[in-house]
Amino acid sequence: MKDKIYIKKLLHNLKQYRFNIILIIICLLASTLLNLVLPLFNKRMIDYGFMKNDLKVILTFCSLILLFSLLMFTLDFIRERIRINISAKTKFKLHKDALEHLLKINVDYFNKKNCNEIFNNLNTDINNMLLIVNSATFFIISQFFSVLGGLIGLFIISKELTLMVIIFIPIKLIILKYLSNKRYKLTKDYINYNSNYSHWFDDNLHAFKEIRLFGLQPYKLHEVEVKQKTILDTDVKINLLDIIRNFFDKSIAQLLIFLIYIIGAILMLDLKLSFGSIFAFINYSVYVIAPISSILGIGYILSGILPSTKRYYALFEERAEYDIDNTCIQKTNACREIKFKNIYFSYDKKPVLTNINFTIGRKEKVALVGLNGSGKTTILNLLQRFYEPDSGEILLDEINIKSLDLHKYRDLFSMVSQETYLFDTTIEKNIKLYSKPEALHYRQVVKDSQLSDKSINLCDEYFVGRNGTKLSGGQRQKISLARALIRNKPILILDEATSQVDNYSEDRINALLKTRLKDNMVLLVTHRTDILKNVDKIIVIDEGRICAIGNHNTLRETSHIYNEVISSRRYG
Numbered sequence: 056m057k058d059k060i061y062i063k064k065l066l067h068n069l070k071q072y073r074f075n076i077i078l079i080i081i082c083l084l085a086s087t088l089l090n091l092v093l094p095l096f097n098k099r100m101i102d103y104g105f106m107k108n109d110l111k112v113i114l115t116f117c118s119l120i121l122l123f124s125l126l127m128f129t130l131d132f133i134r135e136r137i138r139i140n141i142s143a144k145t146k147f148k149l150h151k152d153a154l155e156h157l158l159k160i161n162v163d164y165f166n167k168k169n170c171n172e173i174f175n176n177l178n179t180d181i182n183n184m185l186l187i188v189n190s191a192t193f194f195i196i197s198q199f200f201s202v203l204g205g206l207i208g209l210f211i212i213s214k215e216l217t218l219m220v221i222i223f224i225p226i227k228l229i230i231l232k233y234l235s236n237k238r239y240k241l242t243k244d245y246i247n248y249n250s251n252y253s254h255w256f257d258d259n260l261h262a263f264k265e266i267r268l269f270g271l272q273p274y275k276l277h278e279v280e281v282k283q284k285t286i287l288d289t290d291v292k293i294n295l296l297d298i299i300r301n302f303f304d305k306s307i308a309q310l311l312i313f314l315i316y317i318i319g320a321i322l323m324l325d326l327k328l329s330f331g332s333i334f335a336f337i338n339y340s341v342y343v344i345a346p347i348s349s350i351l352g353i354g355y356i357l358s359g360i361l362p363s364t365k366r367y368y369a370l371f372e373e374r375a376e377y378d379i380d381n382t383c384i385q386k387t388n389a390c391r392e393i394k395f396k397n398i399y400f401s402y403d404k405k406p407v408l409t410n411i412n413f414t415i416g417r418k419e420k421v422a423l424v425g426l427n428g429s430g431k432t433t434i435l436n437l438l439q440r441f442y443e444p445d446s447g448e449i450l451l452d453e454i455n456i457k458s459l460d461l462h463k464y465r466d467l468f469s470m471v472s473q474e475t476y477l478f479d480t481t482i483e484k485n486i487k488l489y490s491k492p493e494a495l496h497y498r499q500v501v502k503d504s505q506l507s508d509k510s511i512n513l514c515d516e517y518f519v520g521r522n523g524t525k526l527s528g529g530q531r532q533k534i535s536l537a538r539a540l541i542r543n544k545p546i547l548i549l550d551e552a553t554s555q556v557d558n559y560s561e562d563r564i565n566a567l568l569k570t571r572l573k574d575n576m577v578l579l580v581t582h583r584t585d586i587l588k589n590v591d592k593i594i595v596i597d598e599g600r601i602c603a604i605g606n607h608n609t610l611r612e613t614s615h616i617y618n619e620v621i622s623s624r625r626y627g
């Protein structure tokens with residue numbers, strides 16, 4: 056029952072092409088009819104042309120055969136052209152819909168799956184789903200009519216024999232049902248093993264340096280062997296099942312013909328059926344039996360499509376980022392104050408933040424400080440609405456951020472983190488990110504981010520490589536700072552934004568807090584005392600709780616956690 060929903064969803068994508076599909080079926084039917092006439096032409100050409108040395112008859116039927124064949128080829132061409140078009144458009148739509156949803160899906164999804172796995176799953180699933188619009192499927196649909204016509208023909212010749220043909224249908228159905236169930240399970244396993252392998256592949260390819268440095272090659276090769284063996288074994292089983300199905304198909308058809316001969320002979324001997332009728336019946340049966348096999352095989356084909364269809368639509372069941380209301384943000388009033396009010400939060404039921412309360416005022420520079428894993432990044436994630444608090448409220452100018460339009464709300468932020476992703480394009484494009492700033496503004500931002508520093512010596516057109524692999528850590532951070540500055544948003548988040556930048560550049564970047572960024576609300580995660588001395592407020596987090604709030608001097612005297620954090624060797 057549940058499976059029907061997925062098939063319906065898949066077929067829904069084809070609804071807009073219903074006229075084209077009808078056209079395809081008409082082409083198929085017309086071509087089948089033309090094909091049926093050709094043996095008649097051949098028969099007449101031989102009987103009345105060749106046998107009677109009549110060149111005119113030979114020429115007439117030769118021309119007719121040529122004409123009908125060309126007509127058939129034209130119909131096939133039109134049919135395939137329409138079908139390929141539907142297939143390509145459906146493929147595009149399935150990919151587009153999936154990407155659109157992926158771009159708004161809850162960030163938790165990306166903690167569970169890696170990019171290669173997502174890409175591989177989508178490709179596999181969409182290609183499998185498109186089997187619904189391949190030529191074999193349409194051929195099967197068109198066979199309904201020929202089976203119907205054929206059965207009527209058979210019924211007119213002999214009711215008893217037709218009944219025998221019909222009795223074979225449920226037998227075949229039972230066998231196919233059994234094989235379909237097996238194929239469904241195997242296909243499901245196959246796509247899951249493949250998904251698992253893609254995940255592993257991505258994970259290990261990213262760790263290529265570690266694999267070499269720690270001499271992990273033999274272990275990794277063994278893992279590949281085990282994983283590939285499981286995949287290939289399942290693939291072999293699926294192929295074997297196809298062979299078994301073929302075997303049953305042909306055997307049943309042959310058995311049927313055998314029975315028709317025997318029973319037909321008995322009927323003929325009893326003078327209930329003429330010799331010509333038996334001959335015609337067998338000819339008709341061949342036309343009917345093969346299409347019946349194809350039609351009954353639809354379930355078998357679906358059993359190969361269904362697991363992928365289910366997995367594809369499961370993606371859409373993944374929660375999208377919450378976006379409740381469209382309350383417009385009044386730009387002039389925005390960002391007077393951000394307030395965390397009794398915030399509790401947990402990842403997978405593991406409590407991470409407990410009763411978080413603090414306020415950031417307009418133009419304030421506030422630092423979050425705490426040991427590793429204390430919850431600083433989680434607070435920033437909640438503020439940017441990548442996660443939703445379990446309870447409590449985050450207020451922007453007294454409005455719960457939950458009720459603000461997500462895109463407009465996010466547009467208030469710029470962020471620089473240790474892990475900002477750089478696209479595999481030029482430095483300039485990475486900074487501008489499709490915006491079109493004035494040339495002067497752009498050059499100033501490049502200067503403020505210390506990217507024009509002569510030690511960098513990279514032009515705007517320099518290609519940074521995948522996630523900036525062709526850059527140093529410090530260069531990457533400077534580009535991500537430039538990217539944030541060019542957006543010029545009211546709230547700036549700096550999460551260890553200068554951790555890899557040299558002291559010279561860092562001092563200049565920090566100086567921006569008092570110049571270029573003096574009117575912005577800035578939330579920083581840092582442990583550098585020279586910055587902490589200059590911020591308006593420091594919030595000290597310990598194991599998900601706020602244990603102190605104050606400025607550098609008071610915290611130095613009152614908070615041992617603060618002293619522990621800033622005096623730790625790593626940040627000393």
Ligand SMILES: Nc1ncnc2c1ncn2[C@@H]1O[C@H](COP(=O)(O)OP(=O)(O)OP(=O)(O)O)[C@@H](O)[C@H]1O
Pocket residue numbers: 166402403407425426427428429430431432433434
């Ligand atoms: N996506 C996640 N799923 C489950 N647990 C997570 C996730 N992200 C973080 N955590 C856990 O939440 C806790 C707080 O993590 P968070 O990244 O907020 O700490 P942090 O203070 O920013 O640490 P650091 O200084 O090391 O960056 C940690 O115990 C961490 O293991």
